[in-house]
Amino acid sequence: MPYSMDLRRRVVAALERGETIQSTALRLEISERTVSEWRRRHAAGRLEPERSGPRGPTKLTEADHRKLATTVAQQPGITLRELASMMSVSVAESTVCRALQKLKPTLKKVIDRLGAGSNRRVVCTTELRACPAFRRDRSIRVSR
Numbered sequence: 650m651p652y653s654m655d656l657r658r659r660v661v662a663a664l665e666r667g668e669t670i671q672s673t674a675l676r677l678e679i680s681e682r683t684v685s686e687w688r689r690r691h692a693a694g695r696l697e698p699e700r701s702g703p704r705g706p707t708k709l710t711e712a713d714h715r716k717l718a719t720t721v722a723q724q725p726g727i728t729l730r731e732l733a734s735m736m737s738v739s740v741a742e743s744t745v746c747r748a749l750q751k752l753k754p755t756l757k758k759v760i761d762r763l764g765a766g767s768n769r770r771v772v773c774t775t776e777l778r779a780c781p782a783f784r785r786d787r788s789i790r791v792s793r
Contacts, residue, residue: 651698652679660684661691708738709748717748 656677663673670688674681690696709717713736720727720735729742729749736745 651701652683654697657687657691657696660687661696664688707744707748708736708740709744710737713737714748714752717745718752721749721752 656679660673660677660679660683663676664670664684668676670681670684674684677684687696716735717732720732729745732745732749733740733742
């Protein structure tokens, strides 16, 4: 969540009174970098916070979304990295994750039937746990 406009205005007012960046940051318990950024933005005439989240439309097409759904249904253990490489354009794994979240998949625990130490892969491996729709040791299925 961004800082309030009230705090931003107090920072700018302090700087206009001649207070230093360091003392303003220390007094208001924010970083010096934030104070510097707000001073720069105020000089440019836009103190409001920028919109958070994706900045534009997704790169994925409807065909990519259909391909995701069918691929996950056919290969429930596929990884985000593999799915990203199958798309019509180059996308990050987080883009694929967001697209999968829109499909509202059901999560199913992976049962290691191949024995301990098998190389069975799941959708969200340890390094890909940032995707909130998926957890480690879970596979996904897309409901139809």
